[in-house]
Amino acid sequence: MQLRFKALSVHLLTATGAVLSMLAMLAAVQENWSLMFWWLVVALVVDGVDGPLARKYEVKQNWPTYDGVLMDLIIDYLTYVFIPAYALFKSGLLDGWTGWVAIIVIVYGSVIYFADTRMKTRDNSFAGFPACWNMVVLVLFALHPHWIISLLLVVVLGVTMFTNVKFVHPVRTERWRAITLPMAIGWVVFAIWAVIVDFHAASWAHWGLMITSLWLVLAGAVQQFLPERA
Helix, strand or coil: CHHHHHHHHHHHHHHHHHHHHHHHHHHHHCCCHHHHHHHHHHHHHHHHHHHHHHHHCCHHHHCCCCCHHHHHHHHHHHHHHHHHHHHHHHCCCCCHHHHHHHHHHHHHHHHHHHCCCCCECCCCCEECCCCCHHHHHHHHHHHCCCHHHHHHHHHHHHHHCCCCCEECCCCCCCCCHHHHHHHHHHHHHHHHHHHHCCCCCCCCHHHHHHHHHHHHHHHHHHHHHCCCCC
């Protein structure tokens, strides 16, 4: 009985992401971008924790009434896709026709990607960019690159969602996990730092975000070019 309630508690933890997404959306409507990203980072941490807990307590067997995968996908679409796309457009980082291109690529492409049953590879990585637009948009807010670079990044990553280019899962991809997991934790730390200083241009958090983001984006593709020895 105790194990069943632990499984239920994992579902309830996952469900808190809905509240966090609402808090982020309210902050976004008020154009309080630092507060919005704070809630999105908290939601990202919850999403990173609930998966291992779900596997540990075997939620599918111990509390099968709720579909944790479906719940996770609904919340992920809000926090990973919908709210970041709104922020990218509304903030002016990409506005006018560039903003419309960006939000269509992000929201339309991502909903198709989330419904694709082939999104996971055999080594528990992702086949194609896993629609982590919350991380991408946060980095764009921090670095504030030229609009052409931002637009190209969005389009390239959007196209990559429908390719076989591999992207590592920081927890579940075993190969190079000793590097990838600390990089992912470092990304969260630098993201929190950037939010606390309100994306100040002189913050060292920006360098940390660039380094950790490059690893998380490129590690999977490098693994494809350097196959693991039997």
